[in-house]
Structure formats: structure tokens, C-alpha cells
Amino acid sequence: MDRRAGSSDTSGAARPPQRELPVAIREGRLADAAAVTRVGVAAWEKGPGSVLPSSARAPMADGKMFDALLRQTPGRILVADVGGHVLGLAVGDPEGEQLTDLWVDPRAWGRGLGSRLLAAFEQAAGERGRKRIVIDVLEGDERGLGFCRRRGYQAVGRSTVRDRDLHMMIGKIRLEKRLA
Numbered sequence: 001m002d003r004r005a006g007s008s009d010t011s012g013a014a015r016p017p018q019r020e021l022p023v024a025i026r027e028g029r030l031a032d033a034a035a036v037t038r039v040g041v042a043a044w045e046k047g048p049g050s051v052l053p054s055s056a057r058a059p060m061a062d063g064k065m066f067d068a069l070l071r072q073t074p075g076r077i078l079v080a081d082v083g084g085h086v087l088g089l090a091v092g093d094p095e096g097e098q099l100t101d102l103w104v105d106p107r108a109w110g111r112g113l114g115s116r117l118l119a120a121f122e123q124a125a126g127e128r129g130r131k132r133i134v135i136d137v138l139e140g141d142e143r144g145l146g147f148c149r150r151r152g153y154q155a156v157g158r159s160t161v162r163d164r165d166l167h168m169m170i171g172k173i174r175l176e177k178r179l180a
Contacts, residue, residue, distance in 0.1 A: 020112035021082050025120040028077035028089060035086035036079070040066030043103040051140035056166045065165050069101065078120050080104070080113040090117040097130045118151060126179045133179065139171035153177045 028036060049056075069077060069091055080088035087108045091101035099121055104113045122133055135153060137144045153175035163170045 021087070021108060023087075023113055023116055024081045025078055025116055026081055028079045028086075030071065032079055032086050033071065036069065036077070036089055037066040039086060039089060039105045040069070040101075040103050042106055046106040047103075048138045048141045048144060051138065052166070052170075056168050056170075078117055078124075080117050082108070082113075088113040088117050090121045092121055092125075097125055097132055098134045098136075100136075102135075114147060115151065122177070122179060131179055133177050135175045136172040137175060139173055145173065145175075148175045151177070 069089075076091055076093060078090045079086045088104040089101065090099060090103075092099040099118070102114060102117060104117075125133055133153075134156075135148055136159075137148060139158070154177070155173055156176045157174040158171065159174065160169055160171050162168070
């Protein structure tokens with residue numbers, strides 16, 4: 001989960017528990033492109049994007065990066081499908097061990113979709129013999145960090161990198177979870 005992963009608000013406050021939604025986790029399809037873009041932009045704006053300066057938010061707001069995710073990474077995207085509507089997505093290398101993106105429509109935050117997507121990604125990685133999952137979370141994204149920590153991820157490092165999409169230096173916290 002790099003700058004795109006997780007969902008945060010500026011307070012990091014937990015929301016009251018809500019009823020879990022009936023969800024099917026499946027591979028993303030090209031037909032999902034518009035929904036993936038909509039979910040990604042909405043989650044970015046309410047989540048990690050809210051901790052960055054407004055000048056850094058513009059490259060993500062147009063949705064091109066989210067549209068490219070689905071078109072350029074076939075087989076690497078899982079979506080949370082609720083009654084035929086994509087309300088979340090997880091992106092990573094199915095042969096590797098890094099989850100690069102985890103987005104849930106803000107209207108569905110606290111309903112279990114992020115947990116289900118992360119569990120499905122972990123299961124797929126474990127079935128491919130991977131021993132761990134790594135996630136990079138944007139520094140300042142307290143909600144994203146809390147989400148990962150509550151699911152057994154531990155901080156193993158920090159870095160500052162030039163982000164290729166945001167065109168700026170950003171701090172990241174690397175988290176890791178050993179798979180059983």
C-alpha cells in the first residue's frame with residue numbers, strides 16, 4: 001500500500017462498526033475500468049491524498065492512473081463486487097509479494113471490503129508459495145497504517161522516494177506480514 005493504499009481521514013479517527021456487505025472478490029476485468037477509476041479517485045481524495053499538498057493531488061484526481069492500473073496490469077487486480085458494483089480494489093504482483101494499492105469506496109468504509117480484499121491477496125500469495133506480504137503506506141496516513149497493523153502488519157522500514165505519479169518526494173513506511 002503505497003500512497004494509494006488504505007483509507008484515511010485527517011483525524012485518523014475510527015468509524016463506528018457497520019454491517020459487512022455481501023461481497024464477491026474476483027479478478028478485475030476491462031469492463032470494470034470506469035468503476036475502478038471512480039473508486040480509486042474517491043478513495044484517494046478522502047484518504048491518502050488528503051495528507052498531501054493540493055499540488056500533489058492533481059495528478060491523481062483525473063483518474064488516468066487508476067484507469068491505467070486495470071489496462072496495464074491484467075491479472076494483478078482483485079475487485080470487491082457488491083451486487084454487480086465494484087466498490088473496492090487491490091493491486092499487486094500475483095507472483096510477487098507486494099501489495100501496491102488497496103482502495104475502497106469511501107461510502108463503504110468500515111464494511112469489511114478492505115479486509116476481504118487484503119485476505120484474498122494474502123491467500124493468493126500464500127498459494128504461490130510466498131512467505132510474506134509487504135505494503136508501503138504514505139507517511140501521515142494514520143488510517144491506512146492502523147488498518148494494516150490491525151491485520152498483523154509490522155513496520156520494518158521507512159524511505160523517502162520520488163513518486164512517479166505525483167512527481168514529488170514522499171515518505172513511506174514499509175510494513176510486512178509473514179504468511180503462515
